[in-house]
Amino acid sequence: MKYVIGVDLGTSAVKILLVNQHGEVAQEVSKSYPLIQEKTGYSEQNPQEWVDQTVAGLSDLLLDFKGNREDIQGISFSGQMHGLVLLDEDHEVLRHAILWNDTRTTAECKEIYDAVGKDRLLELTKNPALEGFTLPKILWVKKHESAIFGKASTFVLPKDYVRYKLTGKLHMEYSDAAGTLLLNVSEKAWSKEICDALDLNPELCPPLVESYDEVGTITEDIAEITGLSPETSVFAGGADNACGAIGSGILEDGKTLCSIGTSGVVLSYESSDDKDFGGKVHYFNHSSPEAFYTMGVTLSAGYSLTWFKDVFASEETFEDLLVDIGSVPVGSNGLLFTPYLVGERTPHADAAIRASFIGVDSSHERKDFVRAVLEGITFSLNESIDIFRQSGKTINTIVSIGGGAKNEDWLQMQADIFDAKIIRLASEQGPGMGAAMLAAYGCGWFASLQACADEFLKVDKEYLPNKDKAEKYKELFTIYQEIYEQTKGLNNKLLEYRK
Numbered sequence: 010m011k012y013v014i015g016v017d018l019g020t021s022a023v024k025i026l027l028v029n030q031h032g033e034v035a036q037e038v039s040k041s042y043p044l045i046q047e048k049t050g051y052s053e054q055n056p057q058e059w060v061d062q063t064v065a066g067l068s069d070l071l072l073d074f075k076g077n078r079e080d081i082q083g084i085s086f087s088g089q090m091h092g093l094v095l096l097d098e099d100h101e102v103l104r105h106a107i108l109w110n111d112t113r114t115t116a117e118c119k120e121i122y123d124a125v126g127k128d129r130l131l132e133l134t135k136n137p138a139l140e141g142f143t144l145p146k147i148l149w150v151k152k153h154e155s156a157i158f159g160k161a162s163t164f165v166l167p168k169d170y171v172r173y174k175l176t177g178k179l180h181m182e183y184s185d186a187a188g189t190l191l192l193n194v195s196e197k198a199w200s201k202e203i204c205d206a207l208d209l210n211p212e213l214c215p216p217l218v219e220s221y222d223e224v225g226t227i228t229e230d231i232a233e234i235t236g237l238s239p240e241t242s243v244f245a246g247g248a249d250n251a252c253g254a255i256g257s258g259i260l261e262d263g264k265t266l267c268s269i270g271t272s273g274v275v276l277s278y279e280s281s282d283d284k285d286f287g288g289k290v291h292y293f294n295h296s297s298p299e300a301f302y303t304m305g306v307t308l309s310a311g312y313s314l315t316w317f318k319d320v321f322a323s324e325e326t327f328e329d330l331l332v333d334i335g336s337v338p339v340g341s342n343g344l345l346f347t348p349y350l351v352g353e354r355t356p357h358a359d360a361a362i363r364a365s366f367i368g369v370d371s372s373h374e375r376k377d378f379v380r381a382v383l384e385g386i387t388f389s390l391n392e393s394i395d396i397f398r399q400s401g402k403t404i405n406t407i408v409s410i411g412g413g414a415k416n417e418d419w420l421q422m423q424a425d426i427f428d429a430k431i432i433r434l435a436s437e438q439g440p441g442m443g444a445a446m447l448a449a450y451g452c453g454w455f456a457s458l459q460a461c462a463d464e465f466l467k468v469d470k471e472y473l474p475n476k477d478k479a480e481k482y483k484e485l486f487t488i489y490q491e492i493y494e495q496t497k498g499l500n501n502k503l504l505e506y507r508k
């Protein structure tokens with residue numbers, strides 16, 4: 010039997026899947042790492058921790074592997090998007106990576122609009138300037154840490170750095186490059202116009218490859234430490250949402266994905282780059298050939314639940330914390346939650362907004378709060394579904410992946426709030442599976458990613474919307490939507506009191 014490995018460098022952990030030629034997950038390893046949050050709005054990670062935990066995870070995997078290491082033919086990567094990893098001329102890391110959920114760059118977003126023009130930026134990159142994207146982070150370092158920036162010779166994104174450390178070869182691929190705000194998405198080329206307008210040396214931008222391109226093999230050193238064969242082919246991989254889409258079979262028009270990891274994403278396949286969403290949703294290159302996707306992003310989806318667990322139930326597992334939510338009625342007995350713990354992206358691009366519980370009553374128990382958190386996260390994702398439906402898309406079936414797809418009550422809640430059929434696949438690890446599929450396709454096992462999906466992806470269970478609950482959620486959703494406007498001003502007044 011032959012195998013491939015998919016490495017998903019998430020925000021909470023690196024998840025590594027060993028997948029056989031039939032798409033069965035033979036082994037699975039997860040290794041976590043912390044977020045570094047020095048002050049409000051900041052979110053960083055140490056790239057060395059990604060490398061150490063990936064190498065440790067691969068070593069664990071190989072320790073338990075009973076076959077010949079040469080049978081593991083390929084490895085590829087999926088990674089949290091947008092995070093800035095600045096490298097010097099020896100490709101040493103210059104500072105901690107500034108992540109996708111770091112929102113310190115509101116001033117730099119304005120600078121980009123002033124220099125490039127809002128409409129021109131949308132024409133070139135198909136996206137607006139958002140704090141989470143990479144370009145504003147580059148400008149922030151340039152302005153606030155000029156000594157460090159002076160030493161920078163290039164930048165990469167999180168999984169590109171890990172891949173570099175495993176192969177010694179430095180690249181970026183299109184699906185992740187699209188999230189930098191420096192790529193001309195239609196032309197698949199770095200935008201010299203944007204670099205020039207912002208006085209950035211275009212040489213900073215690394216060489217571009219396709220997600221399924223073979224970029225090298227595992228170095229002798231890494232082979233020795235992990236037990237992998239130095240012959241293992243390494244394929245570039247993709248942005249975690251592009252890989253999540255591949256690993257969920259989102260490979261043709263009309264297919265929709267909901268991913269609840271640290272962030273939350275509603276993603277729709279696009280066969281062309283010519284739709285006009287006016288920047289309301291992100292529009293990026295897919296990891297499958299000549300394709301694109303649009304998506305709306307909730308910054309704190311799974312992160313809201315993790316935050317609640319860390320603060321109020323740190324000793325419990327997610328399973329324990331969620332055990333009673335099925336006994337709480339729709340609407341959590343009058344309690345609503347908005348998941349704006351670190352600001353928001355879709356539909357409110359607002360770095361200053363923060364979360365609220367509305368309607369707290371003396372009768373509320375912990376389980377009401379837990380259900381309200383899940384409902385708030387799901388309402389927030391429903392805002393993106395709303396945008397897609399208003400643009401004319403039909404959304405009646407959604408594949409759900411990520412940590413949030415581990416809980417059955419939450420999957421049913423998604424069906425009721427989205428008023429759509431929810432599909433759970435045999436593995437909820439879409440990005441890791443997508444990365445493995447890129448390796449399988451790259452190895453030549455299949456003629457296309459679709460052929461690979463046909464063999465690899467199996468539906469495990471379907472959740473149909475309950476009519477009564479869906480109706481109640483429609484009413485509650487309109488109340489939920491009011492909370493943003495009602496709390497925006499209050500949050501702005503509280504800004505100066507934050508850490």
Ligand SMILES: Nc1ncnc2c1ncn2[C@@H]1O[C@H](COP(=O)(O)OP(=O)(O)O)[C@@H](O)[C@H]1O
Pocket residue numbers: 018019020021022269270271272310311312313314315327328331410411412413414415416419
């Ligand atoms: N058993 C569970 N039930 C519901 N949600 C869970 C469970 N386990 C983890 N999660 C959620 O999944 C999130 C992590 O999902 P994951 O897809 O691994 O994220 P990432 O790719 O960002 O690292 C956590 O933030 C947590 O809220």
Ligand SMILES: O=C(CO)[C@@H](O)[C@H](O)COP(=O)(O)O
Pocket residue numbers: 019020021088089090091109110141188249250270271272273274291306
């Ligand atoms: O910023 C985005 C997408 O634009 C996030 O979706 C990141 O890509 C992080 O993903 P997870 O760690 O939540 O999977």
